[in-house]
Amino acid sequence: MRVLTLNPGSSSLKAALVVDGTPVGWWASSPTDADEGSAAAQALAQWPTVDAVAIRFVHGGSRSGPMRVDTRALDALERLSSLAPLHQPQAIALARAVFRLRPGLPVIAAFDTAFHADLPRKSSQYALPREWTRQGRLRRYGFHGLSCRHAARRTAELLGVQTPQLLCCHLGAGVSVTAIRGGRSVDTSMGFTPLEGPAMATRSGSVDPGLLLHVMRTVPMSADDMEHTLYHHSGLAGMTGTNGDLRAVLTLEAAGDPDAVIAMEVYLHRIRREIGAMAMSLDRLDAVVFTGGVAEYQPELLGRLVENLSVLGIEVDPARCLGDGDRVISPEDTPVTVFALGTGEDVELALEAETALDEVQV
C-alpha cells in the first residue's frame, strides 16, 4: 500500500511517502514556511498516486485506534483543539485540504493518545475531586504515542526480546518520557495536554499550578494569554529569548550566555528527573530509547543528558552517540542497552492507515 503521511509537529510539518511499510521519500518544513493547504497540495503533487493519506492527530480523546475520517469526524476532533493548540488545528486543516484537493481519497487519523489509552488508573488519574474525574475525561492522556509504538517495536527487534521493558525519551520540540512494559504504555510524562512534563522548546512543561494561579490573580491575565505564554513563550524559548530551537540555545550556551547556560541545565535536569520517575513503573529496565529531532540531529547531547543516570545503570559511550541511524550508544557490558533511534512516526502512520482500512473492509 502507498500511504502519504502528514505529521504536523509543533516546530515542523513532515511529509513522507511510505510504500508497504518503508519510507521512500520525505521532507520537512517549518510551520511558518507554508500553510497546511499548500503543504498538502505540495505533497499530493509530488506523490500523486497514493491509496490513502494518514495524518498524525496528537489528541484523539478516548479513541484507542486509528479511524478513517469524514467531515463529521473532523468536527468532533476539532473540539479537542484547545487541548493541543500547537497541533490539532494544523491536523484538521491538513485533512480538510486533502478532502478539497482529492475528494474520495481515504484520510486516516492516527492518534498520539491511542498508545496510552490503557494507562493504568494510578498513572492516568489526577488527584482532583472525584466529581471532576468521574466521567473519565479530566485525566492524563499522554502523547508522542506513534513515536513510542515505533520505539517499542524497534527495541524488540534489535534486542531480540518480544516485549522489552523500556523508557522512550522523545526529544523533539515537544519532550516526553514514557515507560513501556508488555508493549503498553504504563506511565508517561505528558498529561491532559502536551504541556505536562519536562521543559520543551517553547512549552513550560510542569509548573506548580499554585504559581499560575498567583500570576493570574496578580497580573491579571486572561486564560488565553496564559495559554499563549505557556505554549509559545516558555521552555527554552522563554528562558533564553530565542525561538526555542536547541541549535540556537546551544550556540548561545557555547558563547557563555548566562541565560542559555542555566536553560540547558534546567532542560537536561528536568528530562533526567522524568527518566528517574518513569523507571519506577518498570520492574526491570532493558532499554532506554532516545528519539525525536534532538536525538537525531544533536546526538552529542545524549552524553550530557545521561550524566548522573548511572544510578539506574544508564550509561552512554560519547563516541557511539556521534554515529548515524538506529544504533546502540551504551558501552559494551552495561546493564541497560541505550539506543538512539530514528523517529518512526511516518512508518507507524502508514501502519495505522493499513489497519484502519482493513477494519473498514471487514
Ligand SMILES: Nc1ncnc2c1ncn2[C@@H]1O[C@H](COP(=O)(O)OP(=O)(O)O)[C@@H](O)[C@H]1O
Ligand atoms: N535539520 C535539522 N538540523 C539540525 N537539527 C534539527 C533539524 N531538524 C530538527 N532538529 C532538531 O530537532 C528539534 C525539533 O525536533 P522535531 O522532532 O523535528 O520537532 P517537532 O516534531 O516537534 O516539530 C529542533 O529544535 C532541533 O534541535
Ligand SMILES: CC(=O)OP(=O)(O)O
Ligand atoms: C506531542 C508533541 O509535543 O509533539 P511534537 O514534539 O511533535 O511537537
Ligand SMILES: [Mg+2]
Ligand atoms: Mg514531532
